[in-house]
Amino acid sequence: MLSNTLSPHERLILKLESIADVTQSEREAVARLPIAVREVPQDTDLVPEGDTPSACCLVIEGYACRYKVLRDGRRQIMAFHMAGDVPDLQSLHLKVMDHSLGSLTPMVVGFIPHEALHEVIRSEPGLGSIFWRDTLIDAAIFREWLVGLGRRTAQQQLAHLICELLVKMRAVGLTQDETLVLPFTQQELGDAQGLSAVHVNRVLQDLKNEGLIGGARNTITVPDWAKLKAFSEFDPTYLHVRRLAA
Amino acid sequence: MLSNTLSPHERLILKLESIADVTQSEREAVARLPIAVREVPQDTDLVPEGDTPSACCLVIEGYACRYKVLRDGRRQIMAFHMAGDVPDLQSLHLKVMDHSLGSLTPMVVGFIPHEALHEVIRSEPGLGSIFWRDTLIDAAIFREWLVGLGRRTAQQQLAHLICELLVKMRAVGLTQDETLVLPFTQQELGDAQGLSAVHVNRVLQDLKNEGLIGGARNTITVPDWAKLKAFSEFDPTYLHVRRLAA
DNA sequence: CGCAGATTTGAATGCAATCAACACTGGTGG
DNA sequence: CCACCAGTGTTGATTGCATTCAAATCTGCG
Known part of the structure; x- marks a missing residue:
């Protein structure tokens, strides 16, 4: 699988290139970042709420x-993150974590000291802009989720999420x-x-019955991208990716 | 009224000081920013979705x-902004607006060219960090709203918003x-x-009947801050303000 | 095989939307 | 000055979406 052939640094660079132009010297600076690789089992906190991390x-x-749990135990997930993402980049300038970061699957993660990031940003200010941009895109995704939670039907919302994940992947x-x-x-x-999980199940069946999505198990296929896009009113502008496929 | 005695630059500095330490030279740099002041009537777009602004x-x-409208006309507001805020700071690094910025009341706003902001950040990198931090706090507020929309009851959610606005003000x-x-x-x-507006009305009445809030017309009073905080599970950490009153 | 976690289905409940009036408010023009 | 009007707030009745509770599959794994 191609994804496994990339080194941590290559993964990060690939991600940054997906959202901005990266110069050669910036690429090299990123390649020199110290990254401490670690394996993490499923369903464990990488960074808990209240923590004051010194690395991203x-x-x-x-x-x-990223998630928060309420007092009664109910949970709200605020973001999904995949290879190349730096989910707690905000900790560079927000000392205390106001939410938790946890693994959904077994993971391989790399920790990059804040110090090293501050330094690389000092020497390559353009990289600072790119990292800043990355956090701004995260915020744009939060906004889009707000629209979904507030105003979209469960069907549209779920379809919209599928569109988003597909584009990001x-x-x-x-x-x-x-x-x-x-x-x-x-x-x-x-x-x-x-x-609720029960409702998600029913909604997924709705979408399948409508022919908007296919697939079984934990695989989802999109037989008609334009149709799914139209149904969910998906407009990828908010993802601010550099080059959009289709 | 005290609020009117502050100049645009003083407003901005006051805001920045509310979220970070600002050095003397940073303060002076902000004070030199060119700000084009303009009056704006109620319910008008300051920056429409799709725009590519060259000023903040x-x-x-x-x-x-900040809001988006769906095809059927329903609207989702994603953020409220008050004096001192720079609601479209993200446009510094996200060229195209993925949402609209509009006035809720008659306003006085100031436009600061991107160019001037980039320049002041170049000469005072610490200011760049503060502005970045500001956008990160915006994102933290989005996340908190996600929790409210997704998992809180309408009562808690509205109470939570009142807490948030009070702290920010x-x-x-x-x-x-x-x-x-x-x-x-x-x-x-x-x-x-x-x-729905109807439901907001009923929920506000609930809160008043519970003694959680008071006030009439468009004024809201908080007779018992601790009680309101507890009810809405409000934890101001996510606002990352420098010094919290109470 | 047996088990734990995940998915699926059904039935009942409840929160919030919608629809429909009506009351209140502030501003405008006759 | 007052009547009117549009926007906002308030109340009631009905509908519907999503939750909750409960139980029955299904799945992967030790």
Whole structure:
């Protein structure tokens, strides 16, 4: 599988290139970043709420999410993260974590000390802009999720999420065709969309019955991209990816 | 009224000081920023979705919101902004607006050219970090709203928003006591919380009956801050303000 | 095989939307 | 000055989407 052939640094560079132009010297500076690679089992916190981390966490393999739990135990997932993402980049300038970062699957992650990031940004200010841009895109995705949670039907919302994940995965080469492997349980999808697992299940069936999606198990296929896009009112502008496929 | 005695630059500096330490030379650099002041009537777009602005917009007086409208006309408000905020700071690094910025009240705003901002950040990198931090706090607020929309009851959600607004207003001196003037209609509150205006009305009455809030007209008072905080599970950490009152 | 976690299905409940009036408010023009 | 009017707020009745509870499959794995 192609994804495994990339080094941590290559993964990060590929991600950055998916959202911005990266100069040769910036690429080299990133390649020199110290990255401490670690394996992490499924369903464990990479960075818990309340923590004051001194390093940022690069996703190398597997999937992570950012979430909060309420007092009654209910959970809200605020973001999914895939290879190349640095989910807690915000900790560079927000000392204390106001949410948790956890693994959804077994993962390989790399920790990059804040110090090293500050330094590379000082020497390559353009990289600072790119990292800043990355956090701004995260924020844009939060906004889009707000629209979904607030105003879209569960069907549209779920379809919209599938569109988003597909575009993001394609942007960093995690999938080539119209197939995406959903590494999340229906419970996790529900926690992200403010729905119960039961309802997620029914909604997925609706979408399949409408021919909007196909696939079985944790694989989803998109037989008609234009149709799914139209149904969910998906407009990829908010992802601000550099080159959009289709 | 105290709020009117501050110049645009003073407003901006006050805001930045509410979220970070600002050095003397940074303060002076901000004070030299060119700001083109303009009055804007109620309910008009400051920056429409799809635009590619070349300046950022500083709120000097009045209230603004960021929003998207769906095809069927329903609207989702994603953020409220008050004096001192720069709601479209993200346009520094995201060329195209993926949402609209509009006035909720008559406003006085100031436009600061991107060029000038880039320049001041180049000469005072610490300011770059503060502006970056500001956008990160915006993102943290989006995340908190996601929790509200996804997992909180309408009552908790509305109470939580009141807590948030109160803390933000106090941080920049827009209110001293436990009273806040809500410059929004119930329809607008609903658009922010994913609720219908009718339901917002009933929920507000619930909160009043429970003694969680008081006030009439568009004024809301908080008779018992601790009680409201507990009810809405409000934890101000996510606002990352420098010094919290109470 | 047996088990735990995940998915699926059904039935009942409940929260919030919608629809429809009506009351209140502030501003405008006759 | 007052009547009118549009926008906002309030109330009631009905509908519907999604939750909850419960139980029955299905799946992968030790």
